Structure formats: C-alpha cells, structure tokens
Amino acid sequence: MEANQGWETLLTIGAEEGDVHLYGKETMEGIWEFSRTLVDNEESITAVGSVKGWENALSLLDDYSWLELYPIYIDERLRAHVAKEVLTTSIHHKDTFMAWADRCFPDVNSNIVFAANWIQTAGSTVVLTGAGMSTESNIPDFRSSSGWWKQIDPRTVATTEALAGNYPLFQEFYARRIEALKDIDPHEGHRVLASWEQLNLIDVIGTQNVDGLHAAAGSNNVHELHGSIDKIRCDDCDMPAEKIAFVENEACFQCNGKLRPNVVLFGEMLPQKAWTKTLEAIEKADLVIVIGTSLEVYPVNQLPNMTSGRTIYINAEISDVTHRFDIVIEGMAKLTLMEINELVLRSA
Ligand SMILES: [Zn+2]
Structure with a gap:
C-alpha cells in the first residue's frame, strides 16, 4: 500500500514493534477510504481493515492504546479528529500525552490541555x-x-x-x-x-x-x-x-x-x-x-x-x-x- 497508488499517509505513530500508519485516499465517488498498516522492524507490512468517512478513520486504531504511543506525523486534515480523542481519552503516560497535546494544540499551554482532558475523563x-x-x-x-x-x-x-x-x-x-x-x-x-x-x-x-x-x-x-x-x-x-x-x-x-x-x-x-x-x-x-x-x-x-x-x-x-x-x-x-x-x- 503505497502513496503512489493514491493512498496518502495521514497519521504515523511510533510503536515498539514498528510504525503504525493510517492511510487515506479519495475514491472516484469522492468518498474517503482509510486503512491501517503496521510496518514492523523487518519491513513487512500488515494491512488491517478499511473504513469510509473522516469521522470513522480513527476507529481503525480502536484496538490500540495509540495515545499511549508517540505521534510521528499527523496530517492537517485529521488533526481535529485526533484532537478530540486527545481531549476525551483517559491517558496514563504524561510524556505521550504531552507529545499529542503539542501536535494537536501547538498554541495552547499543555497544562490547559491536561486540565481539559482530566475534567472530561474523571468520574467525579x-x-x-x-x-x-x-x-x-x-x-x-x-x-x-x-x-x-x-x-x-x-x-x-x-x-x-x-x-x-x-x-x-x-x-x-x-x-x-x-x-x-x-x-x-x-x-x-x-x-x-x-x-x-x-x-x-x-x-x-x-x-x-x-x-x-x-x-x-x-x-x-x-x-x-x-x-x-x-x-x-x-x-x-x-x-x-x-x-x-x-x-x-x-x-x-x-x-x-x-x-x-x-x-x-x-x-x-x-x-x-x-x-x-x-x-x-x-x-x-x-x-x-x-x-x-x-x-x-x-x-x-x-x-x-x-x-x-x-x-x-x-x-x-x-x-x-x-x-x-x-x-x-x-x-x-x-x-x-x-x-x-x-x-x-x-x-x-
Ligand atoms: Zn435576636
């Protein structure tokens, strides 16, 4: 699955076993389709599922605690969707949270982002x-x-x-x-x-x-x-x-x-x-x-x-x-x- 087949990289996450990529491409009908791949350290590629529509793109990562991993690249078009997940997902690792907060809210003090996340994820x-x-x-x-x-x-x-x-x-x-x-x-x-x-x-x-x-x-x-x-x-x-x-x-x-x-x-x-x-x-x-x-x-x-x-x-x-x-x-x-x-x- 390469960019030259019309697939564009929208999100890259650094994982221990290799990088996780989220790809997207616009079909002839103007519908966006997304796919996730893991490129492991042996350069072998595993593609997982595919979904349609920007709002569903991140569901491909649902089985990953992806916000506990480090972001490498976030495409501008996916940023608002990622930002919403960053604000509403309970995150344990302060370091990775800071990295996501910096990418999604470069102009906001990271403590403000922490506060917004904690308020929305706390039970009481x-x-x-x-x-x-x-x-x-x-x-x-x-x-x-x-x-x-x-x-x-x-x-x-x-x-x-x-x-x-x-x-x-x-x-x-x-x-x-x-x-x-x-x-x-x-x-x-x-x-x-x-x-x-x-x-x-x-x-x-x-x-x-x-x-x-x-x-x-x-x-x-x-x-x-x-x-x-x-x-x-x-x-x-x-x-x-x-x-x-x-x-x-x-x-x-x-x-x-x-x-x-x-x-x-x-x-x-x-x-x-x-x-x-x-x-x-x-x-x-x-x-x-x-x-x-x-x-x-x-x-x-x-x-x-x-x-x-x-x-x-x-x-x-x-x-x-x-x-x-x-x-x-x-x-x-x-x-x-x-x-x-x-x-x-x-x-x-
Ligand atoms: Zn009195």
Whole structure:
C-alpha cells in the first residue's frame, strides 16, 4: 500500500514493534477510504481493515492504546479528529500525552490541555474556589495588600472580637460590602463552571466566597464553606432578619441583639454541613480543582491532601505550597477557565 497508488499517509505513530500508519485516499465517488498498516522492524507490512468517512478513520486504531504511543506525523486534515480523542481519552503516560497535546494544540499551554482532558475523563470532580474566583467580577481580593476599605486589614474587622467589641466598625464594614456586592455580576468563569455542572463534568463546588456568585451564575450544587453575606441573622437569638435592617444599622426586632451577616468570622466554626459534604465529595473525587485561593486558611488548605484523585491548582500567584498539586496553572480564574472550556467545547 503505497502513496503512489493514491493512498496518502495521514497519521504515523511510533510503536515498539514498528510504525503504525493510517492511510487515506479519495475514491472516484469522492468518498474517503482509510486503512491501517503496521510496518514492523523487518519491513513487512500488515494491512488491517478499511473504513469510509473522516469521522470513522480513527476507529481503525480502536484496538490500540495509540495515545499511549508517540505521534510521528499527523496530517492537517485529521488533526481535529485526533484532537478530540486527545481531549476525551483517559491517558496514563504524561510524556505521550504531552507529545499529542503539542501536535494537536501547538498554541495552547499543555497544562490547559491536561486540565481539559482530566475534567472530561474523571468520574467525579470537585471544585474549590476562593477570593481569586471573584476578583474578575471586580470584587477586590480580601487579602490583597492594597486593601479595599480605609486601608484596614479585613482580618481585624471580620472577627468575633470586632463583633463583640467594636460593633460600629463591624457593621459599617459589612454594610459597605453588602452595598458593593449589589452591582456585582458573575463573570464568564462562573458561567463556565455552571455549564460544566450541566454537562455532568463537575459534581460539587465548595467555595470560600460569601458573595453568592456561583449560584447567581447557575451552579446548583454549591457549598458555602464560609457562609453567605446575603443572609442576615441575630448574633444573640439567631432570628433571621432583612438585609436592609442590617445595612441601616437596626437591632434584632425580637431581642434587640446585634444583627450580622451569616458569614464565618475569624474565630468561628465553619458551617458543619457544608464542610462535611465537601469533604465527602473530595474523598470520593477523581479530580479536585482549586481556583483562586492562596491556601493559607485552615482547613481549606488541607483539602487537596484529602483526595487520592488528581489535583489542579489555578491561581494568579503561585506560591511554594503548590508543589502538592499535579498541575499548577498560573493565571486569572476567568481567563483560565475560558481557555479550558474552549477545549471542552471542541470535544463536545
Ligand atoms: Zn435576636
């Protein structure tokens, strides 16, 4: 089977026993026909089957774990079909995967390709998000050095001490935050995560953010690990109250106690139920994706260690604690998620 009989080489894969070739030719009727051959080290040629149609060409390789072998040549016309297989096939060898990723997506960071593959091949995926997830919705990072309000470190205000000992400061701080959140919308990255839930690619989001943006983007299965700023209650009797009552500095109408948002202050317990459910999901997960958190706060910083699955870390700033992750992507949440999603959509 030679090229001079009208057959063209479309794919060559280096295998231990020799090179595997996928040939194709256009028939008189304009239909493409494909054939696979193995040229072994003794130069003997074995042809295997034949199929018609570009979309079926790669089925000739079905009995091979061909993505665990190295690509030697990919014809331009077959590239999109190969790329789809690269994104949706579970691949064990990192080296061969990198080689295929380089050939199919020469302009994409290979970690982005890895992420797109892992998301689509994992049985269960948990996403954990922190402040960096919300930054591109123009909510300033809680921990950024510039601060966002009176240059006061939120860590001194979002505390049980401030609630008990400096309520005017506490109330003003959270009233400003609630006001600031009124005009904030989820960004494309939040919507990507919501669409992945729709596609059954992710099971659960656990978030340190109290802004409710995941739910606003359409995610249904969200555990708020640090509570929600949208819910107001009395600190003394737990009676729920309206947001406006807190913003206008009113007291609890039942007991005259201090109103507060239902967020976890420094010095308080995490919400038990959200925490337990997130932990259970992480223990079962094949893949845990951590986005936009500096991993400084216990116990969220321990979560990646609690899974036997793969782990991906996405953050604008990469610190030295990230070596525990299988993949580290330095980038903003929105842009990175959009890049990964572009590949996910290509393989849909
Ligand atoms: Zn009360």
